[in-house]
Amino acid sequence: MSSSQSIAIGDCKCAPPSSRSALTKLVVIGGVIAELIAATPFVFRAGGDNAYIAVAVVTSILTYAAAVLAGRAQGRPVLYFIVGLAIAFRGYALFFEPFLSSDIYRYIWDGMVQAHGINPYRFVPADPALAHLRDAAIYPNINRADYALTIYPPVAQFFFFLVTRFGASTVVMRIAFARLRGYERAADAFVAAPYAAAADPYRRLRVASTADLGNRQRRPC
Numbered sequence: 001m002s003s004s005q006s007i008a009i010g011d012c013k014c015a016p017p018s019s020r021s022a023l024t025k026l027v028v029i030g031g032v033i034a035e036l037i038a039a040t041p042f043v044f045r046a047g048g049d050n051a052y053i054a055v056a057v058v059t060s061i062l063t064y065a066a067a068v069l070a071g072r073a074q075g076r077p078v079l080y081f082i083v084g085l086a087i088a089f090r091g092y093a094l095f096f097e098p099f100l101s102s103d104i105y106r107y108i109w110d111g112m113v114q115a116h117g118i119n120p121y122r123f124v125p126a127d128p129a130l131a132h133l134r135d136a137a138i139y140p141n142i143n144r145a146d147y148a149l150t151i152y153p154p155v156a157q158f159f160f161f162l163v164t165r166f167g168a169s170t171v172v173m174r175i176a177f178a179r180l181r182g183y184e185r186a187a188d189a190f191v192a193a194p195y196a197a198a199a200d201p202y203r204r205l206r207v208a209s210t211a212d213l214g215n216r217q218r219r220p221c
Contacts, residue, residue: 018072019072019073019074019075020073022069022070022072022073023069023073023075023077023078023081025069026066026069026070026073026078026081027081029062029065029066029069030066030081030082030085032062033059033062033063033066033085034085034088034089036055036058036059036062037059037089037092038092039055040052040055040056040059041096041099043055044099044100045099052100070082090178093174094171094174094175097170098170098174102141102142102143103143104170104173104174105138105139105141105142105143105170106125106142106143106150106152107152107156107160107163107173108138108160108164108168108169108170108173109125109133109138109139109142110150110152110157110160110161111157111160111161111162111163111164111165111168112133112138112164112168113130113133114157114160114161115161115164115165116133118130120150120157121149121150122149123149124145124146124147124148124149125139125142125145125146126145126146126147137169138168159176159180160173163176
């Protein structure tokens with residue numbers, strides 16, 4: 001029996017010590033990552049791009065370590081912890097306006113232009129024909145507003161239009177993109193699953209064993 005396998009005693013399934021140790025380390029590293037992410041907006045405002053990159057490098061290294069530990073840990077608490085952090089991080093970001101790119105303001109602007117029946121490829125944002133659409137929240141933050149037409153293709157434009165029907169704000173647009181990326185990752189996982197099984201001939205055996213143990217009545221360890 002390998003150290004990564006669960007230890008079954010009667011009807012009780014206990015995680016091996018190595019798994020519990022990996023989970024403990026994962027929680028510690030997750031806490032450090034959370035602190036770094038919480039500090040990132042303020043670090044960027046104080047130190048600019050260089051400070052942001054430094055924090056991002058450290059966070060990336062810790063994220064890699066967390067991914068390794070997540071592979072060694074077992075049980076639903078690992079999944080709950082990772083999903084909980086992911087939701088918390090994305091929710092936290094909504095309290096701040098985007099500071100690495102201003103492209104999102106063009107997305108919203110293009111959606112607003114379409115909502116008024118105007119072709120978004122026809123005028124630059126600063127054109128007098130669109131003066132009645134200018135506001136204090138979106139228009140001042142559009143980059144290259146006085147000389148660049150939108151570069152986003154029709155499918156993207158349709159997406160911008162749909163999202164802005166729910167609200168012409170950065171919060172609504174970021175939530176929509178988060179949902180879209182979630183669907184993309186789910187589709188990627190679905191497509192990649194057969195290849196992952198083929199690459200690991202023991203995967204099906206482990207999945208079948210886990211399902212069999214899950215069907216048994218368990219007692220707390």
